[in-house]
Amino acid sequence: xxxxxxxxxxxxxxxxxxxxxxxxxxxxxxxxxxxxxxxxxxxxxxxxxxxxxxxxxxxxxxxxxxxxxxxxxxxxxxxxxxxxxxxxxxxxxxxxxxxxxxxxxxxxxxxxxxxxxxxxxxxxxxxxxxxxxxxxxxxxxxxxxxxxxxxxxxxxxxxxxxxxxxxxxxxxxxxxxxxxxxxxxxxxxxxxxxxxxxxxxxxxxxxxxxxxxxxxxxxxxxxxxxxxxxxxxxxxxxxxxxxxxxxxxxxxxxxxxxxxxxxxxxxxxxxxxxxxxxxxxxxxxxxxxxxxxxxxxxxxxxxxxxxxxxxxxxxxxxxxxxxxxxxxxxxxxxxxxxxxxxxxxxxxxxxxx
Amino acid sequence: xxxxxxxxxxxxxxxxxxxxxxxxxxxxxxxxxxxxxxxxxxxxxxxxxxxxxxxxxxxxxxxxxxxxxxxxxxxxxxxxxxxxxxxxxxxxxxxxxxxxxxxxxxxxxxxxxxxxxxxxxxxxxxxxxxxxxxxxxxxxxxxxxxxxxxxxxxxxxxxxxxxxxxxxxxxxxxxxxxxxxxxxxxxxxxxxxxxxxxxxxxxxxxxxxxxxxxxxxxxxxxxxxxxxxxxxxxxxxxxxxxxxxxxxxxxxxxxxxxxxxxxxxxxxxxxxxxxxxxxxxxxxxxxxxxxxxxxxxxxxxxxxxxxxxxxxxxxxxxxxxxxxxxxxxxxxxxxxxxxxxxxxxxxxxxxxx
Ligand SMILES: CC(C)[C@H](C(=O)O)[C@@H](O)C(=O)O
Ligand SMILES: CC(C)[C@H](C(=O)O)[C@@H](O)C(=O)O
Numbered sequence: 113x114x115x116x117x118x119x120x121x122x123x124x125x126x127x128x129x130x131x132x133x134x135x136x137x138x139x140x141x142x143x144x145x146x147x148x149x150x151x152x153x154x155x156x157x158x159x160x161x162x163x164x165x166x167x168x169x170x171x172x173x174x175x176x177x178x179x180x181x182x183x184x185x186x187x188x189x190x191x192x193x194x195x196x197x198x199x200x201x202x203x204x205x206x207x208x209x210x211x212x213x214x215x216x217x218x219x220x221x222x223x224x225x226x227x228x229x230x231x232x233x234x235x236x237x238x239x240x241x242x243x244x245x246x247x248x249x250x251x252x253x254x255x256x257x258x259x260x261x262x263x264x265x266x267x268x269x270x271x272x273x274x275x276x277x278x279x280x281x282x283x284x285x286x287x288x289x290x291x292x293x294x295x296x297x298x299x300x301x302x303x304x305x306x307x308x309x310x311x312x313x314x315x316x317x318x319x320x321x322x323x324x325x326x327x328x329x330x331x332x333x334x335x336x337x338x339x340x341x342x343x344x345x346x347x348x349x350x351x352x353x354x355x356x357x358x359x360x361x362x363x364x365x366x367x368x369x370x371x372x373x374x375x376x377x378x379x380x381x382x383x384x385x386x387x388x389x390x391x392x393x394x395x396x397x398x399x400x401x402x403x404x405x406x407x408x409x410x411x412x413x414x415x416x417x418x419x420x421x422x423x424x425x426x427x428x429x430x431x432x433x434x435x436x437x438x439x440x441x442x443x444x445x446x447x448x449x450x451x452x453x454x455x456x457x458x459x460x461x462x463x464x465x
Numbered sequence: 466x467x468x469x470x471x472x473x474x475x476x477x478x479x480x481x482x483x484x485x486x487x488x489x490x491x492x493x494x495x496x497x498x499x500x501x502x503x504x505x506x507x508x509x510x511x512x513x514x515x516x517x518x519x520x521x522x523x524x525x526x527x528x529x530x531x532x533x534x535x536x537x538x539x540x541x542x543x544x545x546x547x548x549x550x551x552x553x554x555x556x557x558x559x560x561x562x563x564x565x566x567x568x569x570x571x572x573x574x575x576x577x578x579x580x581x582x583x584x585x586x587x588x589x590x591x592x593x594x595x596x597x598x599x600x601x602x603x604x605x606x607x608x609x610x611x612x613x614x615x616x617x618x619x620x621x622x623x624x625x626x627x628x629x630x631x632x633x634x635x636x637x638x639x640x641x642x643x644x645x646x647x648x649x650x651x652x653x654x655x656x657x658x659x660x661x662x663x664x665x666x667x668x669x670x671x672x673x674x675x676x677x678x679x680x681x682x683x684x685x686x687x688x689x690x691x692x693x694x695x696x697x698x699x700x701x702x703x704x705x706x707x708x709x710x711x712x713x714x715x716x717x718x719x720x721x722x723x724x725x726x727x728x729x730x731x732x733x734x735x736x737x738x739x740x741x742x743x744x745x746x747x748x749x750x751x752x753x754x755x756x757x758x759x760x761x762x763x764x765x766x767x768x769x770x771x772x773x774x775x776x777x778x779x780x781x782x783x784x785x786x787x788x789x790x791x792x793x794x795x796x797x798x799x800x801x802x803x804x805x806x807x808x809x810x811x812x813x814x815x816x817x818x
Contacts, residue, residue, distance in 0.1 A: 202655045232693055237585045253606075253623060259658050266662035267624035270606060274617045300706070302555045305612050309619035331706075332713040339692060339717035340585055353653070353684075357710055360685040364692035 114147035116417050119179035119381070121172070124158040124201065125390025126400035126454075127185025133402035133458025134183060134409040137429075140462040141413070141422040152179065156208060157187025157201040157390075167192075167204025173211045181416035182212075182383045183409055186390035210250050214376035214383055215276070216283045217249040217355065218411075221342075221362040221372060226434040230446045231367030233339070238365050243345045244291065245362055246284040247355025249376055251276045252306075254352045270306050272351065277313040284349035285321040294346035296327045298334045298354055310351065335361055363387060370401030370442050373408035375415055382416050384408040398453040401440040403430055406461055429464035433457075467500035469770050472532035472734070474525070477511040477554065478743025479753035479807075480538025486755035486811025487536060487762040490782075493815040494766070494775040505532065509561060510540025510554035510743075520545075520557025526564045534769035535565075535736045536762055539743035563603050567729035567736055568629070569636045570600040570708065571764075574695075574715040574725060579787040583799045584720030586692070591718050596698045597644065598715055599637040600708025602729055604629045605659075607705045623659050625704065630666040637702035638674040647699035649680045651687045651707055663704065688714055716740060723754030723795050726761035728768055735769050737761040751806040754793040756783055759814055782817035786810075 120135070122128040135151065142149050154172040161167050167187075176182045187201040197203060223231070223241040231238050256269030281297075288295040297314040299307035311328055318326040329337065331354045337344060338358065342365045350358060363369050369388045376383045386404030394400055406426060414423035437449025438460055444451045452460060473488070475481040488504065495502050507525040514520050520540075529535045540554040550556060576584070576594040584591050609622030634650075641648040650667040652660035664681055671679040682690065684707045690697060691711065695718045703711060716722050722741045729736045739757030747753055759779060767776035790802025791813055797804045805813060 197658075197661070200655065206656070232587055232590045233585050234587055254656055256620065261658035261662050263627070263662070263665075265624065265626045266659040267609065267622050268657045268659050269620055269622055271618065271620035300709075302553070303559070303607055304621045305550075305614035306619040306621050308550070309614050309616070312616075332709045335688060335710045336713040336717050336722070339714060354710075356653075356685045357688045357707075360689040361692065361714065364689050369689070 115150065116147065116180040117150050117152065117178070119176045119182040120151050120153045121156045121182060121184040122153065123156060123185040123187040123390060124189050125186060125392040125395040127187065127390055129395070129398070129400050129454050130386065130402040130405040131183060131185040133454060134405045136458045137406050137426060137462045137465060138409050141425045141465050144425065144465070145419060145422040147419060156204045158189050158192045160204060161192055161195070161199065161201065167199060167201050168207050173208065176208070176212060176381050176383070179381055181412045182381055183412060184383050184385040185405065186386065186388065188390050189392040206254065208383070209376060210255060212380055212383065213250065213378035215248060215250045215378045216280055216376065217247040218375045218377070219245040219247065219359040219362065219372065219387060221245065221366050223366055224371070224431065224434055227367060227371070227443065227446055230443060231365060233365060238342060241342045241365055243342060243362055243365070244287055244347045245355060245359040246280065246287060246347060246349045247359055248276065248280040248351050250378070252352030270304070270353070272306050272310060274309065274313050277310050278317060281314050281317045281349060284347055285317060285324055288324045288347040289321065292346040293323055294325045294327070296329055296334070296345055296348050298329050298331050298348060298350035298358065300331050301328070302330060314349070331358070334358055338362055338365060359387065368401070368443055370404055370440065371407070372404050373411050375408070375411045377415065382412070384412040398455065399441040400454045401442050402454050402458050406430065406458070425465045426461070429461050432464050433461050468503065469500065469533045470503050470505065470531070472529040472535040473504050473506045474509045474535060474537040475506065476509060476538040476540040476743060477542050478539060478745040478748040480540065480743055482748070482751070482753050482807050483739065483755040483758040484536060484538040486807060487758045489811045490759050490779060490815045490818060491762050493818050494778045497778065497818070498772060498775040500772060509557045511542050511545045513557060514545055514548070514552065514554065520552060520554050521560050526561065529561070529565060529734050529736070532734055534765045535734055536765060537736050537738040538758065539739065539741065541743050542745040559607065561736070562729060563608060565733055565736065566603065566731035568601060568603045568731045569633055569729065570602040571728045571730070572598040572600065572712040572715065572725065572740060574598065574719050576719055577724070577784065577787055579784070580720060580724070580796065580799055583796060584718060586718060591695060594695050594718055596695060596715055596718070597640055597700045598708060598712040599633065599640060599700060599702045600712055601629065601633040601704050603731070605705030623657070623706070625659050625663060627662065627666050630663050631670060634667050634670045634702060637700055638670060638677055641677045641700045642674065645699040646676055647678045647680070649682055649687070649698055649701050651682050651684050651701060651703035651711065653684050654681070655683060667702070684711070687711055691715055691718060712740065721754070721796055722757070723793065724756050724760070726757050726764050728761070728764045730768065735765070737765040751808065752794040753807045754795050755807050755811050759783065759811070778818045779814070782814050785817050786813050
């Protein structure tokens with residue numbers, strides 16, 4: 113029987129609640145598909161600060177590296193916001209990404225027919241929309257050196273090497289090949305040197321993918337076009353900070369941030385997590401929507417473990433659960449037949465799987 | 466009789482057509498309000514490249530500096546996109562901004578009741594929305610040094626000094642004082658040192674404006690919130706590149722980019738321009754919407770010349786023209802009674818003024 117080791121990072125706020133539901137669903141489909149999953153928990157974020165004094169304790173990276181894939185909830189909260197930068201929850205997450213080398217952040221934004229009214233955008237603008245945002249995750253201005261703040265002047269460096277751009281570009285072209293073969297590269301090449309290298313490199317790479325139609329868009333225009341006509345996009349590839357902004361914009365096309373999964377992958381262990389945050393304001397109330405995390409678990413099965421069938425079981429279950437009118441509180445005003453708690457939603461999806 | 470010198474930069478694409486209509490309207494209201502305007506034209510952008518070989522000929526900056534205000538159309542076009550960076554139209558614009566020291570870019574995004582259906586966002590989400598984006602315009606990553614691209618590695622520097630942040634911050638707080646007294650500062654302080662200085666400085670400044678409620682938002686969240694619930698915002702203040710992205714997002718809240726004016730001001734001559742581009746694809750067809758430029762001319766009267774009454778005449782005229790169902794082609798599907806050409810729209814607004 114196939115067996116996989118999964119590292120689990122529950123994190124802060126609603127993190128533990130939603131990860132528990134994803135595990136519930138994973139256990140159901142693994143049983144049905146003849147494989148087993150062994151989980152090992154590691155600390156990161158605020159809880160790690162509270163328990164060990166640092167946001168990324170020394171065991172976490174080796175533990176994740178030794179696993180086949182990592183399922184992660186969310187981190188952060190006001191409680192830790194006034195610590196020195198290197199001791200904040202976010203620093204733990206950034207360090208984890210860097211040490212795992214997960215350079216490709218994949219954020220699918222797919223509009224469910226059942227929830228076409230959940231967006232603030234008009235239904236006709238978003239119906240059928242299916243975008244994949246491919247964001248570079250361990251370079252750019254997030255990690256660029258030098259960086260400093262002396263209280264009178266502060267700076268950061270947005271930097272990319274050609275190799276880094278090729279690496280993420282290849283991923284994006286490969287995705288485009290499996291989808292509608294349209295890739296839009298987003299940059300600010302009319303102003304930034306680093307964007308000019310990005311654009312030139314994408315154009316060079318495109319010669320290896322003659323079937324893919326490559327277009328370019330300035331980041332300001334892309335932010336606008338995602339609201340104006342999101343259906344024009346198939347795959348979007350962009351750098352770290354632009355991807356941070358645009359993938360959040362894309363999530364609003366879908367409407368509920370509680371539905372959106374993500375994968376961060378490189379050459380080692382990949383990390384799967386919902387795109388939403390730790391939502392401390394609703395933690396512990398049993399009202400968090402676990403679907404984004406359960407979708408992330410499905411991405412994990414598909415991309416890291418090759419368990420396509422089990423992944424399909426989950427994604428179909430989610431579709432059917434939504435079709436049958438089950439909703440968590442965040443979506444209760446969109447054609448809800450029954451409003452469920454976090455654990456009830458996990459159980460219903462497990463049942464449907 | 467009061468007399469003002471206005472420098473005019475028509476630029477490329479639809480630039481000349483829309484500026485001509487703004488001048489038509491300006492001449493009407495100045496006549497009615499007992500002041501005169503003398504116009505002098507200067508070159509910038511693609512047309513300057515074609516006629517003089519450089520995007521910002523040496524006469525332009527001194528000419529604008531000698532004027533009371535500058536009215537500008539738009540620049541750029543594919544034709545010039547493959548020139549070396551320092552010879553492209555955009556470089557002329559960036560250099561003009563820098564030399565004029567116009568550090569504050571003001572972009573109001575106001576939803577007209579008459580066009581509440583023109584946005585892709587649902588009417589109930591945007592009705593009554595009135596946001597002022599205050600973008601820092603001559604600092605940050607646009608102008609930061611060092612910057613380079615050797616074909617294998619490229620970088621730019623996002624830098625702010627405390628003085629630069631105070632300068633733009635004051636403008637934003639002053640605007641908030643005249644409006645609903647709510648200021649949202651947008652940064653990425655959880656990742657960037659330069660954003661931490663930004664945030665700390667805004668907090669310091671807020672002590673001088675006890676009546677203004679200052680909040681902070683990360684840029685990814687702000688992009689999302691502008692789509693989710695734009696009415697939560699009154700004044701937004703942010704750095705150059707974040708402001709570039711967010712003000713374009715805000716324009717989609719309003720729906721038609723053909724309606725949105727902007728002002729760029731510092732301690733010398735201010736520049737007024739529509740936020741849309743030069744739209745070469747529709748240039749010369751007489752279908753461009755001149756309203757954003759005419760609104761920009763109204764902002765010029767208000768902020769640079771102190772001619773409030775004339776400014777009000779224009780803004781009221783635009784409202785009434787829209788209410789009476791006059792539309793240019795871009796808005797022809799939104800409750801149009803009559804679809805007008807560019808010059809007809811200018812004439813109707815002049816008549817209503
Ligand atoms: C928490 C923060 C550091 C992070 C980022 O900016 O990458 C988050 O916004 C994300 O997109 O995963
Ligand atoms: C044309 C370009 C350089 C410019 C900018 O990025 O500032 C434009 O997008 C704007 O917002 O005025």
